[in-house]
Amino acid sequence: MIFKLFSERKKEESGADDVYQYDKVTDKLRVQIQQILADAIGRFYVFGYHDLSTPDNNNDGWEMIVSILRREYGVHYLRGADNPAEEFLRFIGDCKVEEFIDALEVACRYIGEVVSGIPQYRLENYSIKMKPEEALDEVNYRLRQASFGYQYENGAIFRVDDEFVHKEVVKPAIRFLHAEGFSGPRDEFFRAHSLYREGKHSLAVVECGKAFESALKSVCDIKGWEYEKGDRASDLIKIIRRNELIPNHLDKSFDQLIATLASGLPQLRNNEGAHGQGATQRQVPRPIAEYALHLCAAKIALIAGLATGQS
Template structure:
């Protein structure tokens, strides 16, 4: 079977060099160690057994042999590392710790596919017999979380590891918004938007939503300041949007279509912020799901791009 590795696909892709909140060139030592630990728990250990052993400990040699063989064949080597190792698990985990970035991603991807396609289908009793300690879905979620937390711009989904900027919304909305915020007058908004992404990568979703909303409001104020349009001190996003429309930032023939857009702007991110991020959570601890924080970030980025490009045109 031919397995097209990440590094092979990467060489085929032509990625832009726009400003981004993630980096793609280097996996930190901390991230490599974290992923080694997750894979050990999610795939299970592997031991070298004595030919005289009466019983076998809980381990998963077949999975590690399969992963090792796929990587060796696709890379074109008999062994993953020059250092001696007795079992395939050692070779794979050591390769994850020492390979270049492409090799690191290749190995993590093959391991994730094994967890996702093979181990996920085993019942809890089989997993226990294989020495597996971490649930497959939880392991894959944690791997994505650790990469995001580290600012390493990759994610495992649908059987592959992809660059975050391969996702349509990130490529078409977030990166252009960051590029626009690099311009003069938007330093405060840029800092808030980057803070929103840092909170998102750390799993601090209420803070992420709040910072995204602040960034959006800062952009509105910056445009008003640049245009010398007066607004009340302490004006909220809804007030600023009304002020900008009064000044005719958009052509009159687009007013009808912007009625719906303005309704979305007034009820979208500011509402998310007010209901989920900016007020107390009461007696019980409120959990903000990942998808809601991602929605807030993408919505903020789309609005920022719209407002700034309209102001510049």
């Protein structure tokens, strides 16, 4: 009798085979976040006895951010430092993962709710070098780039695997791709997700198409169904349909899913990535690349689950 221990179940549920990790903040990411926040919040200026004027600064902003964290943690100081800005930046440089997320969320909320309300022409008066929307976009980009599974949206930081689509579509597909016979599409899917996190959206869409085609070939190999080496996804879908991997007796709404399998991702690949694009490289918006990843994952989970008899 096989008994799956809690620790094993927890490992599966927490994303051991995920494209993101949630338990470690790299030194590189900490430095990048420090630099973004410093540019987006502005300078803290320590006034001297002989100062005759007030240089550009945002002392109030740094004091607000730090005072919130001190109060919530019940401490007088986060770290030893000469001023609140230095205290905050030192703190996120070596704090625990949960504390890093707390501090980042407070800083991002300040940028999104306070700095965004400062007129553009006055940002220099606060020594702010970065527009709020640009700063928040780069924060999310750096988190994705580091495969750190959190994003800032609508005033809060959330775990990527708390998203329904990621939890119910992407992660199940990854589990299927770790089965025997799916190493090729697994590598391509992970490469697609890596390209997406790096912001290389056009290449990510192309790699999604490759992963889906490879998964179809893996299914045919598992089932012993012959296909030509150069067959594309549309050709391979006809083979699995002809062999009734997806039963013909199901209702017509399932035919609509077959139509999506036949036209969705391959068409995305043809339109967005695979065809020649002339002297100027076509830019694929991030939502299109994200849709391609989710569509690819859903299709892989479907055909792999049916081929291997797993739910």
